[in-house]
Amino acid sequence: MTRIRKIVLTEDEMPRQWYNLAADVKCPPFMSPDGPVPPEAWESVFPMNLVEQEYSTQRWVDIPEEILNLLTRWRPAPMHRAYDLEKALGTPAKIYYKNESLSPAGSHKPNTAVAQAWYNKQFGTKKLTTETGAGQWGSALSFACSLVGLECKVFMVRISFDQKPFRQLMMQTWGGECVASPSTETQAGRAILEKTPDTPGSLGIAISEAIEAAVTDPSGTTKYSLGSVLNHVMMHQTIIGLEAKKQLEKVGEKLPDVIIGCAGGGSNFAGLAFPFTLDKINGAEIDIIPVEPVSCPTLTQAPYVYDHGDTAKMTPLVAMHSLGHGFVPPPIHAGGLRYHGMSPLVSRAVEDGLMAPRSIHQLECYKAGVLFAKTEGIIPAPETTHAIAAAIQEANKAKEEGKEKVILFNFSGHGLMDLVGYDKYFKGELSDHEFPIDEIAKNHEVLKGYPKP
Numbered sequence: 001m002t003r004i005r006k007i008v009l010t011e012d013e014m015p016r017q018w019y020n021l022a023a024d025v026k027c028p029p030f031m032s033p034d035g036p037v038p039p040e041a042w043e044s045v046f047p048m049n050l051v052e053q054e055y056s057t058q059r060w061v062d063i064p065e066e067i068l069n070l071l072t073r074w075r076p077a078p079m080h081r082a083y084d085l086e087k088a089l090g091t092p093a094k095i096y097y098k099n100e101s102l103s104p105a106g107s108h109k110p111n112t113a114v115a116q117a118w119y120n121k122q123f124g125t126k127k128l129t130t131e132t133g134a135g136q137w138g139s140a141l142s143f144a145c146s147l148v149g150l151e152c153k154v155f156m157v158r159i160s161f162d163q164k165p166f167r168q169l170m171m172q173t174w175g176g177e178c179v180a181s182p183s184t185e186t187q188a189g190r191a192i193l194e195k196t197p198d199t200p201g202s203l204g205i206a207i208s209e210a211i212e213a214a215v216t217d218p219s220g221t222t223k224y225s226l227g228s229v230l231n232h233v234m235m236h237q238t239i240i241g242l243e244a245k246k247q248l249e250k251v252g253e254k255l256p257d258v259i260i261g262c263a264g265g266g267s268n269f270a271g272l273a274f275p276f277t278l279d280k281i282n283g284a285e286i287d288i289i290p291v292e293p294v295s296c297p298t299l300t301q302a303p304y305v306y307d308h309g310d311t312a313k314m315t316p317l318v319a320m321h322s323l324g325h326g327f328v329p330p331p332i333h334a335g336g337l338r339y340h341g342m343s344p345l346v347s348r349a350v351e352d353g354l355m356a357p358r359s360i361h362q363l364e365c366y367k368a369g370v371l372f373a374k375t376e377g378i379i380p381a382p383e384t385t386h387a388i389a390a391a392i393q394e395a396n397k398a399k400e401e402g403k404e405k406v407i408l409f410n411f412s413g414h415g416l417m418d419l420v421g422y423d424k425y426f427k428g429e430l431s432d433h434e435f436p437i438d439e440i441a442k443n444h445e446v447l448k449g450y451p452k453p
């Protein structure tokens with residue numbers, strides 16, 4: 001057998017350290033009206049061991065042995081060579097993908113969920129609250145909490161709550177409790193329901209509710225957990241790219257020419273891309289491409305500003321690309337890509353010219369997802385189809401140029417819980433929305449008095 005389709009690592013070969021891009025890309029600090037926000041200000045929201053990681057600029061951080069042990073339930077994740085997709089495209093490019101769909105929750109999200117649950121357990125936390133869009137993060141955190149022995153409460157964006165009953169059942173099976181957001185359980189939720197009772201909800205609203213639920217628990221042992229965006233989350237995900245480096249080496253590849261990931265809050269993209277971003281900082285030529293939907297174009301259309309991470313403005317100001325904290329995205333099927341903001345590190349790296357974001361319409365993405373399923377076999381999550389569509393664009397470009405490029409993308413999750421979106425696509429019920437650009441200016445009016453990063 002000369003053709004290796006899956007490049008696998010043994011558990012012994014797993015990376016022992018995470019890479020922290022904050023050592024090499026400098027982000028402006030979190031801000032409040034009183035100036036930069038010190039670590040202590042987060043005390044009621046996050047455990048201090050994770051706050052320390054959030055503020056850390058140490059380049060390499062040891063992964064605790066116990067977390068490695070939790071990760072070995074599904075890691076190392078295989079890297080696949082997409083021979084059959086290449087053949088279907090007739091491209092000279094070599095396409096590789098990291099398969100993050102094999103985790104118990106079906107995506108990359110458990111990589112940080114188990115780390116966050118473990119650090120919280122160490123700290124003495126009894127219960128975690130969180131938000132979830134498509135339900136991927138809520139199920140990942142419910143799974144992680146069940147492993148380490150924490151309670152878990154999930155505020156799920158209304159539209160996904162209605163569309164994805166099976167995600168709710170996954171959470172329930174792992175012992176998590178899930179309610180639709182906006183809910184009547186928090187002030188933030190009640191205020192929004194009063195104004196807009198029919199709202200489909202948004203991640204920004206669900207985050208407000210989850211933070212409120214954590215900080216108002218009088219016992220002080222409930223903390224909040226965020227599945228993306230923050231520096232420590234990006235860092236936990238870098239195990240993806242660090243494994244990928246070892247795997248490429250095994251098949252004799254040097255650095256890839258192109259690296260691609262879909263970007264909602266930025267975590268799966270960052271996980272794959274950040275370790276290679278260090279090579280780019282050190283002079284390597286790599287095109288690093290975060291991909292987002294045209295209907296929620298945070299990196300490609302929204303300015304780099306200070307904005308809140310949530311709708312009710314409970315979070316400090318974060319320097320990031322943002323569509324505005326009041327933005328409620330259209331109900332597209334890639335629920336995980338509907339956040340108004342973006343990881344500060346990804347945002348800053350884009351500002352620094354290290355990454356070149358791209359937006360793609362949902363019909364092209366579904367078409368790419370179906371081609372992938374028919375050639376490589378795995379049915380991708382609607383979010384993941386954005387990365388596949390961009391990989392196909394790059395493979396077609398390589399064909400035009402007659403170049404044998406190496407393209408690496410992150411297969412962030414499978415779509416077996418998201419088949420309703422495929423159903424609508426097959427029935428011709430999905431369409432492409434042009435993004436109403438004026439909306440950004442409208443949503444940014446409230447940011448006028450804020451500091452500039």
Ligand SMILES: *Cc1c(COP(=O)(O)O)cnc(C)c1O
Nearest residue numbers: 136228264265266267268336413
């Ligand atoms: C949540 C999710 C995303 C988007 O989140 P990021 O933090 O940008 O990675 C992408 N793909 C899948 C499968 C997801 O579950």
